[in-house]
Amino acid sequence: MAAATQYSEIKTRSSGYWALLILLAAGVLIGIAGAHHMDVEGHHVSGMNNQIVWGLPHVFAIFLIVAASGALNIASLASVFAKQAYKPLARFSAILSIALLVGGLAILLLDLGRPDRLIVAMTYYNFKSIFAWNIILYSGFVVIVAAYLWLMMERRMQRWSKPAGLLAFVWRLVLTTGTGSIFGFLVARESYDTALLAPMFIIMSFAFGLAVLILLLMLSFSLDRRELDPSHLLRLRRLLGIFTASVFYFVVVFHLTKLYGTQNHGFEAFILMDGGIYTFLFWFAQIGLGNLLPLALIYTPSLQQSSKSLVLACLLVIAGAFAQLYIIIVGGQAYPLNIFPGYIVESGFYDGVVGEYAPSLWEFMLGFGGLTASLLIALLVLRVLPIMPNALSAEAQ
């Protein structure tokens, strides 16, 4: 690089920026209202029940947490893998990952049966619980990435940013392993119970986090009328293509693994053939809209320079992400536990039948509020700290 990159706060005074902030703030208030209602009334106002114990809030929360660790990738590419081309976006990558994680954690916390017992969650630890590890991993992530960001921004400290970046990179891999293992270690359920979920969540984080990062990058650059050369978008587009293809590969391997064992045929038939909403979401939303269509958009030669096609691809990857997480989280619980093999099981507690779940408005409000909180934090921090490069110009070839 010829000259050192200059960074500055975004300074737009456009009405679009303020309208967006107001909308996001309203979204946060809506989320708080939803959480408050669920807290006062109890979870019977949500669609969650004793069969589907985790629902839409967890889909939002895990999307944000997975995307958070993925959003850090761009910074890791610069600091750990010495890809100088990504260096100007390293600060943005770090701040976005913190913002996404905070929003996701807020959802998880507010969905608890007893959110007032946060202090209990922070003081009583069962070290055999993956949840307990995750509480440490998540709070550690925020601290490490914040320190990493400061080391990058403070000129005197920059030589330390490389080891800090390495630590943050390793930490985020462990963190997403922990998130995937929340499900992967559930040996009682055929829908989970595989170590494959941990690396699959890591590769999902690469794609989801990058999609969110590209969208916010384009949004904030256009709001502030900064120069964004197509060569930068092309590089990110190719990266998104590789990550999306990798997610597809992992999904294929996951289902092949399950299909090979006879005892899992029931579960596979449920997801792939006769699971109703879950089957539809799998083929149409996750595979079609979330994997194949974005890949087609990304790799169609005539669309290579089209930023609109990139925006669409990112939105589709995110939509597919929600579908995929909905199938993993809700679909995985809906498939009945097989306590009595060889028997037809009936009970007043929904033994042997597919669990029913209809998300209520309140839990959607909570999940949506967490998503808007993440975006609001990111856009506000961009305004008060010099995070964004003044320009991403064309590079000398």
Place this chain on the structure above:
Amino acid sequence: MKNAAETELPQPARRGFLKGAAAAAATLVAPGIFLYRTGQAATSLDNEARWGLLIDTNALSEADVDACVSACQREHGWRAEPGSKTDAQWIRKVKLTDQETGHQKFLPMMCLHCESPPCVDVCPTGASFKRADGIVLVNKHICIGCRYCMMACPYKARSFIHETLKDQLPVAPRGKGTVESCTLCVHRVDRDGANAVPACAEAVNRGERKAILFGDLNDPQSEISRRLQELGGTRLRADMGLNPGVRYQGL
């Protein structure tokens, strides 16, 4: 009856506030490093025993199983409207139909009080715990309502309290936002020891015919151990190696 251990009165601490403030600061700075406690404390319980149930499904009619359920509801003060997806289920009636022969039977399902309970492994705060005598409970004082134990339980033994409750019974404090399950009538066990009869067993046992037998699995001379030696018993989902304390006969 257990002997009442002398409970020591905590000393009034003038520095209580300072200590509390320091603890709060430490909690904020480094959760889990300076200040952590586990749910398990040193115990005065009889840890020689391991309590369990032997359920003879051949001796239980559908009406018997219904009687188990309503006895448990009366004992602990919970209720479940038919068809509700959110109401409590400490114990439930399960109807099994053999896929080949069409043979039907009814049995009660509740927490099986595993030797290696997955709910205890996954609980982030240690609220889900196993007593020294093998009874698996939820310590509702530190349950945060995350429901991870419900995800981990292979037997659907637990339910989450979805609504505000009032007038709970003293033997079964329970409230909104926490998870609950069968306690093996722990209040009766603490009172009567090896002679305890859980409410569900009381509802169906008549004279010598004990369709649900409570006892100490660790004591080879206990009635439950002798019957298991003689007639055997099924561990549900034995493939998972959890070694439940509740066993079934006639499956």
Place this chain on the structure above:
Amino acid sequence: MDSLASITRLLLLAALGLAPLGVAGAAEYEASGFGEIAVPSPEKPVRAEQCVEPVEVMRRDHMKLLDHQRDETVINGERDSKYSLVGCMNCHNPASESGEVVRYEDPQHFCAECHAYASVKIDCFECHADRGLEQLQQGKLDSAPPAWNGNGAGLNSATLGHRLEVSQ
């Protein structure tokens, strides 16, 4: 770049975010009317001469006694202590003049007055009954399950499993 100025800005932003909480808290305090209230002196129970410990100890340490006891009971199965919450409620269970059930949210409830004064949330009665065994046994259980036959018939000292001696 000037990192100090940036940090200041960030802190200001955080303070701005937290400000509504402070305002809301102050508003709630004003609305509660406790601003000018005198130190509470809740009515003492008539049926017992003496609490399980001297009043000074109870005032200061009742929460420690209960916290200690709850772990003893839940984890170690110790159910005969004099420091049980059921024991508290058996004595401190005011009935209102009209004989209505006094809930813990009601200022007439023994616990409520001081807790409102000290602004400490009571976290006992979401799970535990907020009144004594006798009141529970009288059967005014508007939230009782149908299995109780509507008159508390399922409740006897065996089912309740707790000593009544403490309160008598």
